[in-house]
Amino acid sequence: MAQYDVIIIGSGPGGYVCAIRCAQLGLKTACVEGRDTLGGTCLNVGCIPSKALLHASHQLHEAQHNFARMGLIGDAPSVDWSRMLDYKRDAIEANTKGIEFLFKKNKVDWLKGWASIPAAGKVRVGDETHDAKHVVIASGSESAPVPGADVTVDEEVVVSSTGALELSEIPRTMAVIGGGVIGLELGSVYTRLGTDVTVIEYLDGITPGQDAEVAKQFQKLLKKQGLSFVTGAAVSKVERTDDGATVHYAMRKDDAAKTLDVDVVLVATGRRPNTDGLGLDALGVSLTNRGQIAVDDHYKTSVEGVYAIGDVIEGPMLAHKAEDEGMAIAEILAGQAGHVNYGVIPGVIYTHPEVASVGITQEQAEEAGTKIKIGKFSFMGNGRAKANFAADGFVKLIADAETDRILGCHVIGPMAGDLIHEVCVAMEFGAAAEDLARTCHAHPTYSEAMREAALDCGDGAIHA
Known part of the structure; x- marks a missing residue:
């Protein structure tokens, strides 16, 4: 059993940045991660792999549509999907190995396994329990289900963003449930690769919360690129078929029932805090009405010595927001004045x-x-x-x-x-x-x- 000043649960952007900053400030630090690689959702199945595919598919688009206009003459490249996935995996490995190097450089201990908090100041990982003056929960988020709908994600035909990054082949058709950031980014990737993509959004427009003028122009440009949109539609069920899946939905304006047959369905209706298995109920950690961990202005939970940052607390679920909070809580625990300006988060x-x-x-x-x-x-x-x-x-x-x-x-x-x-x-x-x-x-x-x-x-x- 080891004694630490700080143990951080989760090695995503919030967790690993917090761990490194704590170590820089002289705190004996450990970070718990159950995956085989560090970096959390962002580096393994989120930000980094999706940007790799966005980059690769954009290069294809440029070759198909703009090279000839610049005098670059030749056949447009064909897509080798397996090699594109290998490129994506290489990008993941380079980044996750980088975090592992930074942990060693800054003397942060990686406690490999899944964590629970049996009591304040205690973190159990596997069969071992470690003592810590402070525990920081940075366990991130997971894909949220479609509200009020009968939809089972199998990561083969009906996929979350994780499954969408590892499809066995490029589908002919795809339905994206949700017109937010994740759905539009991945929908854009597959449209460039030749998939007929239809985005089904509950609200009357895409990217909720975005400046209305920008959102309108954005949807117009995406339609020009080949994406189709069905807005004001409530999905009720996704049914597996022999050829793929059928999406059942109703138009909100008149309750007209509709169906859409596709090869793959991407569920992109947002994310929710990933706190299962931590033992928060037994510990007495208070949650908000939306299931997030309630914290004060210094990231303290209702339990003394336990803190939380990132996607598990209120605010935008953004990697850089979590990073800022990781820096702030590290500085607070080291006796400094950590602060995040929530009015300036891009x-x-x-x-x-x-x-x-x-x-x-x-x-x-x-x-x-x-x-x-x-x-x-x-x-x-x-x-x-x-x-x-x-x-x-x-x-x-x-x-x-x-x-x-x-x-x-x-x-x-x-x-x-x-x-x-x-x-x-x-x-x-x-x-x-x-x-x-x-x-x-x-x-x-x-x-x-x-x-x-x-x-x-x-x-x-x-x-x-």
């Missing part, structure tokens, strides 16, 4: 074009009665974007009408996930739109579109 959808956002939407500002001004700039006015066949989309900057302080930004366009961080830094320092507009941006870059949107909050963009 969100990204890694389709092509990408979609990125930070801060408030126009709709949120209007609901709150906040007087705002909006600066917009289309990538059609950006020289680099036009040269690279990437001119779809726009930047939308939201600033306070009186103070000019930046309140939010929403981007649909090339490299949006990287561009958004310029605004994140600006918001962290309380910058005004004019500050961004007066900052020199290199030419020709996509980032000039950010400056033009800031200029549009004032006298107007130059290239609009």
